[in-house]
Amino acid sequence: MTPFSSHSRRSRILFAALELFSEKTFGGTAIPSIAERADVAVGTIYRYFPNKESLGEAVFVAGKQALIRAVLTDEVREAPPEQALRHIWHALVAFATDHPALFAFMEFQMHAGYLGAEAAAVLRELHSGLVAVISAAQHAGVVREGDPLMLISMVFGSFVGATKYAATLGLPLTDLDLPTMERAAFALLGVPAGGTSGSPAAQSSESD
Amino acid sequence: MTPFSSHSRRSRILFAALELFSEKTFGGTAIPSIAERADVAVGTIYRYFPNKESLGEAVFVAGKQALIRAVLTDEVREAPPEQALRHIWHALVAFATDHPALFAFMEFQMHAGYLGAEAAAVLRELHSGLVAVISAAQHAGVVREGDPLMLISMVFGSFVGATKYAATLGLPLTDLDLPTMERAAFALLGVPAGGTSGSPAAQSSESD
Amino acid sequence: MTPFSSHSRRSRILFAALELFSEKTFGGTAIPSIAERADVAVGTIYRYFPNKESLGEAVFVAGKQALIRAVLTDEVREAPPEQALRHIWHALVAFATDHPALFAFMEFQMHAGYLGAEAAAVLRELHSGLVAVISAAQHAGVVREGDPLMLISMVFGSFVGATKYAATLGLPLTDLDLPTMERAAFALLGVPAGGTSGSPAAQSSESD
C-alpha cells in the first residue's frame, strides 16, 4: 500500500525521510534524525544515497513513480478519452487522500527546479503519459484545444490548489466538495458537462 | 514599480532578500549574503527583523500586499462581477509577469504553512476581497455554485500551475497561450463563454 | 543613602550598571540595556567610560569607596582596637544588608584579578586602613599574631562565606545567627571573648 513498500533498508530510509520531510521540511530535517527513525545507522544512509539532496530526489522520484502507477493504469490506457480522464482524476484524488504527506512533500515543498536528472526523467514519463491521454481527448473533441502540457499543468495546479486549501483548513481532501471540484476541473479542460456518461457528442464547453 | 519601492534600508534589505531567496531558496540564502547585496551590515538586518524567518515572512507579506494592491483595485470593486473577474485575471497575469521572482518566491517556495500571524492576516485580506467578488458573481449566476474559497484556490492553483510550467520551459509567462489559459480558468469558474463582452445568455459551460 | 548618590548622569549609569550586573552578570549585561535602564543614550555611556570593562571597574571602585566610607569612619580611627574592630564588623554587616546587590557584585562576581589600576588603588586604601586597625590591635594583644593582611582576608572571607550562604537560602543576611557569626569571626582574629566591653584579661575565646 505504501508507495515505498518492501521492507528493505533502502525503503525504510526512504519512508522515514518522507515522513520527516513532510513534518519538518527538507531543510529542517537532519540526516541523523532520518537514521534514527529508519532504525539504521547514519553511515548506512550514505551507502544508499550519496548525499542528502539525492535522498530528497529519491523520495521525490519514488513518490512520482507511485503516482504514475496509480494514475496511468492499463485501464486508463485502454479507456476512451473522457473515461480515461475521469479515471485519472479519481486516482489522483485517491492518491492524495491516501498519501497526504507524500503528496504535500512533492507538490508544496520540493520543486522539480531544485532537483536533478532523475526527477526530470520521472516527470517526463508522467507528462508524456498524460499528454497522450489529453491529445487523444483533444482529437476526440472532448478536451479544448491548446498546449496539452499547459492544460495538464493547469488542472494539476487546480488540484494542488484545492489540496492546499484543504490542508489550510486542517481537513482531509475528501471533506471538500469533490463533485464541484471535479466539475470545475473538467470544465477547465473543456470537457462537455454531463458526468461520466455524458454524451461526448455535446457541444464544446465554450465554442467561442 | 518594484513592490519594495522606497529606498529606505528596510526595503533594500527586503528586496535583496527576495532576490536571493528566489535565486537560491530561503534555506540556501545566508544572512551575510543578503546584507552584502543590500549594501548593509549584517547587524543592520537584525535592527529591522528579529530573525531570518521573520525576514522571510516580511518578504512574503510585502509581496502579498503588492498583489492585493494590484488585484483588488477600485475598478474591480466597482465593476460588474464578470468584468471584475477579468480585471483580476489580467492583473494577476501582469503581476506575475512583472515580478516573476516575487511571484515564484511566494507561490513555489514559501507556503503560508511555515509562516506566522502576519502572513495569515494578509492572506485573509486577499481572500476576503476575492471571496466578495466571487460571491457576487455567484449571485449574478455568472460563477458556478460552491465554496468560493475552494474555487479561488483552484483558479489560483491553475494559474500557479501554468506559471510553473512556463518557468520549467524557461519562458516568460507571456509566451504561453494566454487566451487559452484565460478561457480554461474562466471555464473552471463556470463563467459562461463569450469573452469579456460575451453575451451572458450564452450556454453555461456545463448546464447539467 | 545609595552609594552612587548624586543624580548626575554618571551615577545613574553606574547605578543602572550595578543593578544589571548583579541581576545578570557582568558578561551577561549588554551596554544598551544599561543605557535603557539609566534612561540615557548608548553613546552617552561612552562619554563617561571608555569601554565596558572600565565601567565594570568604576562600579567596583565606587562600591569599594562606599565600603571604605562605611567601614573606616573617624569613630573607628579613634576608638580603642577592639572597639574599632567591633565597629567595623557591624558596619560591614550593615553595608552588606543595605546594598546586597553591590556587595554580591563586588565579592561574588568581580575579582580584583580582572580589574585594573584604579581597583588596585582602592583596595590598597581599604587594606591599609584595616591593616592599621589590626596592627594596633595586635600590639594591644587583642588580636592574634600573624600577617595582618592574611587575617583580614580570612575574616572578610568568612563574612563573604556567610553572605553567600544567606544568598543561597534566599534570605537576607540578617536572618542568619548574627551573634554567632560575630563570635566566630572574632575568635578567628583571636579576640578574647567577652563582648564589646569584655575584659581583655578573660580566658577562653568563647567559653560562655
Add this chain to the structure above:
Amino acid sequence: MTPFSSHSRRSRILFAALELFSEKTFGGTAIPSIAERADVAVGTIYRYFPNKESLGEAVFVAGKQALIRAVLTDEVREAPPEQALRHIWHALVAFATDHPALFAFMEFQMHAGYLGAEAAAVLRELHSGLVAVISAAQHAGVVREGDPLMLISMVFGSFVGATKYAATLGLPLTDLDLPTMERAAFALLGVPAGGTSGSPAAQSSESD
C-alpha cells in the same frame, strides 16, 4: 593525580576547559579554543556537552567531586571529631595547593548561583558530609554551637579568602603562614586550642 584523569576525550575536554576558564574566565573562553587545546574538533565538544554552560557546570561538578574525594575520606569518617576536622583542613590545603586553577575556578569564578541541578546536587553531597562531621564535633563539645552550614560557609570562606590573598601576591598558598591560618580557622569553629593532640579540656582557644 589530576581530578580529570582518564585520557578519554571527555576528560581531555574537561581539562582543557578548566585551564582556559581559569586563565581567561568562563565568559572569555571561546569554544574553539577549548577544542584546540583538547586536540578535538569543535563539534566533538557538543557530543559530550549540550552547550557551553553545561560544560562549565561539568567542570565545576567534576572539581567538586574531586574535592569531596579528597576531603571526605574514610579516615575522616572514622576519626574522632577534632581529628576529622584537622584531616579535612589539611586535605583542603593540599587540594588547593595541588589544583590551584581548579580551586580558583570553582571558588572565585563559578558561583553555584549560575549553575544547575547537578551542581546543586554535588554541593549538597559535600555539605551533608561536612555537616555530619561538624554536628558530631558539636555534640562532642569541640565546635561552637550554631547552624553547622553557616559555620562551614564561614571557615570555607576564610580559607577561600586566604587563597585569594595568596593569589593576589602571586604566591602559592603554601607560602602563607599555614599554622596561623589553621589556628585562626579552628578558633573560628571554636575548637579549643592545643593542636592535634591538645587536651580538649583546655581553656582559651589560643591564649598562648
Add this chain to the structure above:
DNA sequence: TATGAATGAGTATTCATTCAT
C-alpha cells in the same frame, strides 16, 4: 554634549559527511 542607528568582528551551535572498527 547627547543621541541612537549602523557597524562587523566574534560567538555558540548545527549538521552533512567521513572512516576506522
Add this chain to the structure above:
DNA sequence: CATGAATGAATACTCATTCAT
C-alpha cells in the same frame, strides 16, 4: 556491509563600539 563517533565548515545571531546628526 553496517556502524556511529568524530569532524569542521558554515550559519544565525549578538553586542561593544563608533560617528553623523
